[in-house]
Amino acid sequence: MAAAAPRLKSSNNLRRIMAENYISCASRAQDGKFVVWIAIGVPVDILRGFDVVVSVPENFAAASAAKASAVNLAQDAEAEGYSMDLCSYARISLGSALGEKGGLPRPDLLISCTDNCSLLVKWFDVFRREYDVPHFVLDVPFCYTPQREKDLNYILNQYQELTALLERMTGRPFNEGAFVRAQRLTFEGFGHWKRFLSFAAHRPSGITAFDMFMHMAPFITLRGTETMVEHFRMLADEIQERVAGGVFPVPNEQYRLLWGNIAPWHQIKKMSARLAEMDTNLVYATYGSCIGSVEGEIDPFVTDAPEGLQRTARLQNSTVCPYGLELRHRAMSRMIERFAIDGVVFSSNISCKPYSLMQLDLMNRIKREHNVPAVMIDLDHADVRKYSEANTFLRIEALIEEIARG
Numbered sequence: 001m002a003a004a005a006p007r008l009k010s011s012n013n014l015r016r017i018m019a020e021n022y023i024s025c026a027s028r029a030q031d032g033k034f035v036v037w038i039a040i041g042v043p044v045d046i047l048r049g050f051d052v053v054v055s056v057p058e059n060f061a062a063a064s065a066a067k068a069s070a071v072n073l074a075q076d077a078e079a080e081g082y083s084m085d086l087c088s089y090a091r092i093s094l095g096s097a098l099g100e101k102g103g104l105p106r107p108d109l110l111i112s113c114t115d116n117c118s119l120l121v122k123w124f125d126v127f128r129r130e131y132d133v134p135h136f137v138l139d140v141p142f143c144y145t146p147q148r149e150k151d152l153n154y155i156l157n158q159y160q161e162l163t164a165l166l167e168r169m170t171g172r173p174f175n176e177g178a179f180v181r182a183q184r185l186t187f188e189g190f191g192h193w194k195r196f197l198s199f200a201a202h203r204p205s206g207i208t209a210f211d212m213f214m215h216m217a218p219f220i221t222l223r224g225t226e227t228m229v230e231h232f233r234m235l236a237d238e239i240q241e242r243v244a245g246g247v248f249p250v251p252n253e254q255y256r257l258l259w260g261n262i263a264p265w266h267q268i269k270k271m272s273a274r275l276a277e278m279d280t281n282l283v284y285a286t287y288g289s290c291i292g293s294v295e296g297e298i299d300p301f302v303t304d305a306p307e308g309l310q311r312t313a314r315l316q317n318s319t320v321c322p323y324g325l326e327l328r329h330r331a332m333s334r335m336i337e338r339f340a341i342d343g344v345v346f347s348s349n350i351s352c353k354p355y356s357l358m359q360l361d362l363m364n365r366i367k368r369e370h371n372v373p374a375v376m377i378d379l380d381h382a383d384v385r386k387y388s389e390a391n392t393f394l395r396i397e398a399l400i401e402e403i404a405r406g
C-alpha cells in the first residue's frame with residue numbers, strides 16, 4: 001500500500017498567515033483603527049480603498065467549528081433565547097459577541113449582504129443593536145441567469161452609497177488606486193486558486209476537498225492582498241510538484257466523490273482519514289469551487305468589464321447560494337465531467353436552508369442525467385450536536401458499494 005502524503009508546507013503557511021492577520025487586526029483595532037465587520041459576500045476589495053480593519057464573523061464561526069470551540073459558543077447564544085434552528089454560524093458568532101468572549105475587535109460599522117441568505121441581515125442587525133453602530137445592507141438580487149444590466153447597475157449604485165458612507169465615517173476619501181490594486185490582486189489570486197483546484201482532475205487526485213475547505217480562509221479574510229496571492233501561488237506550486245513527483249493524498253484512490261454543500265467543519269480530520277482508509281477521495285466540492293467563477297461555471301471568470309467598481313459588481317453574484325436550480329445543475333455537471341466523479345455526497349444542511357433547499361431535486365436530476373449514484377446525508381456544518389458519524393458512513397458505504405457494483 002502506498003504511503004499517504006506528508007502534511008503540506010502550505011498548511012503551515014496558512015496557519016501562520018491567519019494567525020498574523022488575527023493578531024494584526026486586534027492590535028490595529030486597539031490603536032484606534034476603524035473596524036468593519038462584513039459578511040463573506042461583501043466585496044473586500046472596496047474596503048482596501050480605505051485604511052480599515054476588516055473582520056468576518058462567518059470565518060470566525062467556521063474556525064471555531066474546526067477547532068471544536070463552537071458548541072459552547074452556540075449554547076451561550078441559545079441560553080440568550082436564540083433558537084437552535086438558526087444557522088450555527090450565527091449562533092456561534094452571537095455567542096461570542098454577546099458574551100464578550102474576545103473573538104473579534106469591536107466594530108464601528110457592519111456590512112451585510114443578501115447574496116447568500118436573508119438570515120445574515122437579521123444576524124448583523126443583532127450586532128447593530130448590541131454595538132449601536134450603523135449597519136449597511138448590500139442588497140444583491142438572486143442569480144438565475146447571466147447577470148442582467150439592471151442588476152449590475154443596482155449593485156453599482158449601492159457600492160457608491162457604501163463608499164460615500166465610509167468616506168463620511170472614516171473622514172478619509174476613497175483611495176481608488178488602492179482599490180484597483182486590490183482588485184488586480186484578487187483576480188491574480190483566483191488564477192492560482194483555480195490552478196490548485198485543477199489538480200483534482202489528475203488520477204489519483206492531487207488534492208482532496210478537505211484541502212479546498214481549509215485553504216479557502218485567505219480568500220475570505222485576506223482578499224485583495226499580496227499575502228493571499230502568495231499563499232495561493234505557494235499552494236498551487238506545491239501540489240503541482242507533488243503530482244509531478246507521484247505524491248498523492250489518497251495514493252490508492254479507487255473511488256472519486258464530489259461533496260455538495262458547505263464543509264463539515266467539525267469532521268475535517270475524521271472524515272478525511274476514514275475515507276482514505278476506504279481508498280476513497282472526496283476530490284472536489286461545490287463549496288469553494290465558485291471562488292473566481294460566476295453563474296454556474298467552474299473556470300476562472302474572464303471579463304472585459306473595466307477595472308474598478310463595475311468589474312467587482314460583475315462578480316457579486318458568484319456564490320452558490322443565490323443560484324437557482326439551473327445554475328447549480330450546470331456547475332455540478334461540469335464538475336462531474338471534468339473530475340471523473342464516481343458518486344456524489346449531497347448534504348441536507350440543517351443550518352443552511354438556502355444551500356439545502358433544492359438539494360433533493362438537484363440530486364434526482366444529477367442521478368438521472370449523469371447516471372452517477374448519489375446519497376443525501378443530514379448534518380449541520382458547524383454544530384456537531386446535529387451530526388451522526390454512524391448514519392453518515394452507513395450512507396457513504398452504501399454509495400461506495402453501489403459504485404463498486406457498477
Ligand code: SF4
Binds near residue numbers: 087321354
Ligand atoms: S444560513 Fe447559510 S448562507 Fe446564511 S449565514 Fe448560514 S451558512 Fe451562510
